[in-house]
Amino acid sequence: MQQQDTICALATPSGDGAVGIVRLSGSRAAELLERAARGVTLRPRRMVRVDLFDPESDAALDQVLVCLMRAPRSYTGEDVVEVYGHGGRLNMEALLGLFVRLGARPAGPGEFTRRAFLNGRLDLTQAEAVAEVIAARGARALRNAHAVLGGALGREVRAVRAQAVALAAELEACIDFAEELGDGAVGEGLAERHRALLAQLGRLVASYRRGRRLNGVSAVLVGAVNAGKSSLFNRLLGSRRALVSAEPGTTRDYLEAEVEWDGLRVTLIDTAGDRQHERMSVLEREGLALARERARTADVVVQVIDVSVAGGAGAGESAGGESAGGGVGRVVVAHKVDLLAGELRRQRCRALAAGAGGVGVVEASAATGEGLEALRAAVVAAALGDAAEAGGEGLGESRETVQVTQERQWEALRRAELALGAGLTALSEGTAPELVVEHTREALVALGEITGETFTEDVLDAVFARFCVGK
Template sequence: MTPKDAADTIAAISTPLGEAGIGIVRVSGPEAEAIARALFRPRNLRGDFLSHHLYLGHIVDPASQEIIDEVLLTLMRSPRTYTREDVVEIQCHSGLGVLRRILELTLAQGARPARPGEFTLRAFISGRLDLTQAEAVLEVIQARTEAGLRVAAEHLQGRLGRSLQEIRETFLDLLARVEAALDFPEETAELPVAAFTADLALPLKALETLAATFQEGRLLREGLLVVIAGQPNVGKSSLLNCLLARDRAIVTEIPGTTRDLVEEMITLAGVPVRLSDTAGLRPAQDPVEELGIKRTRERLAQADLVLYLVDGSLDLTPEARGDLEELGGRPGLAVVYKVDLPQELEISALEESTALPITKISALTGEGIEALKQQIVGLTLKRGLNTTGEIITQARHHQHLQNCLGYLAQARALLVPGEPAPAWELVALELQEAIRELGEITGQEVGDDVLDRIFGEFCLGK
């Protein structure tokens, strides 16, 4: 954001568009109060507007004096606001026409349309939030489970940012010791390698522990990707509907009915799960089916867990054997389907074709469905889901932590007690890079292109 942009007053609709009880138009910047005074006609106002008070009145078009809507308006004066600028929030009826008209009136008074995430970007630039907190705003909005919300809320409170900043300060202190020894060798004692290595070890271990939480954090943020696969007409869509407890996918006896991915979210044992119903695996009959099968194979490569369905009422086909062999060592389950029918499938033949655990279910009677749900979570999270302590949920954070650990490992390799004096200049360079990587996470070192990418994921009005 340029200095000119920062001086602008911005406005946006902050609530989802659609019919609802309340919609909010948010205004932030130096002209926010003037815009409110131009548009708002309060009822029974005695004296001046008080900050952080709610006022009842009408939004009026200054040009025509037309009353647009009865609203509640809050004026929040800097610096005790989300952006640390003057902020006005107008609560009106949540009709699209009303919201757009009020927004247009704010723009006519000198505001400009806010970019996605610009209110939170201003909160970051003003120092109200560090970058981990700013990113946590989106995590809170997108949280699908109580566990995910709990972790996001802790990030929003600044717990992760404070921990990383403390570690960064430790590395800055270590770097200062090295640079002092290099710049003033006559005035400082020679750095003891063993003691310096010990001082480096504790924050290094903390970062390793934090980086190791990313797998759990990713699952909380994105959910387990569970792909339902198998030959055409084996019952994949029926299983999806059964797990969702509603009809989401079309089910017919015609092979090849599902030609594209059908994906839905459910929650199992507090874990968000993305279920992906896929096209049946067979030689494509036409270009549309070919594209669907291609997407199926792409999803299989990305899956955290594959549920491969086989029809228990039929013998195991050569095609199914080939699919199971192709799945190889991927995490998954061989799901014997239609166990409510007379069984032709020999379990021994299935066991010879795959090392996957085998489970039996019926979508018609519900037999085995609850056990299947438990297996989905149990096979993926063998130790359960830990949501206590700091947890990394962002791939960006994890990548910078990995980079930081790489630089620290190189610094540590230069420090060998009992060997000739290490090349402290190289140790300093590695520490500088490690500190920079941590600053990329918390925001001290981040570039404009990264900020644009992060805040571009936000919705308008946030």
């Protein structure tokens, strides 16, 4: 490794705090600290209290605790010194300035983690998970980030890659024998190996559908005027945020609020109601346009329908969610069920379900609170692409496996999947093994990029640009 220059950065948030930490990494880390501490000799993994001085003016700076971690047993794999000073912006700036004057260079975003990766302390999935742990919003996101940081995803990808390596070796062995692979036991065995790999890749690729949403989704309430969207919005939040009235067209602008349901951060949005058969004022029209726009970009569209009125808008017509196949989740609410009883209620809800095209219908009432839990569960399920029934699988500890959350990883998995798929097709067409193995090699490159077994500077730049300074 030629990461010889020593970098420094503030490792804690900038602002007032009891303690602030400055981190140094590089071959001169211990030496710089010892100079600022007037010749104290640091011993690895021993916390010591020292006074720091400005070497030029001799002015006393801070009284701090310091700890040296020698290479390679440190976060970066280099010599690392952590300095625990009195928190506070000015004090921390003074400490950073001191180390810069002594010869350290201010670190760029993610530079510590980048060095950790280059020194083999982490694979690239783990490095990306470091940023995810820090940025996690919601319990599900945090839990998955910790699993990836622990190496779960890297292990899974390396296992697939190892099988692909073995497959490539087998194909290469076939080249020498110039065998016919289109049929026969050897060909079938190789095809089977392809299919097994594709199945494993398929699981990882599919996990991205959930994974990319772990850090938060948006759910928009849409429906006819007076359907009770704002009442539901308030009830779901547990606070009176939106105006509610018997007058149709109450909501004009849309309102947003953040909640966490079942470990998932949800931005809930209340919008202006739709009034299809009446003349709308300019304001109302604009409100509806806003609602439609918001519904177009939402992850989940919640269609609220007042079942107390006969022949209310059908579940089929919604302001958004027209691209249900494109990853938009849909939930239909049979609302104000408190106003109906017995057979009439059953009839109306059944009719609604029949017209909902397979989308789960939740019976609810903002007035009584009925169905709110089921509605929350249905929104989470729809957001994460779970089966329509809101069976409340919950955080499903046992069932849940590690999920791909990074577009970069997903893209590389897709490339590997396509390459192996092409290899399988080639195999079934009786293509020569030297050509089939080209596809396997392509898959190997893609898989190697995920964990960072192969990488380019551009890839690293893109990965670490999203980090904060000091991490």
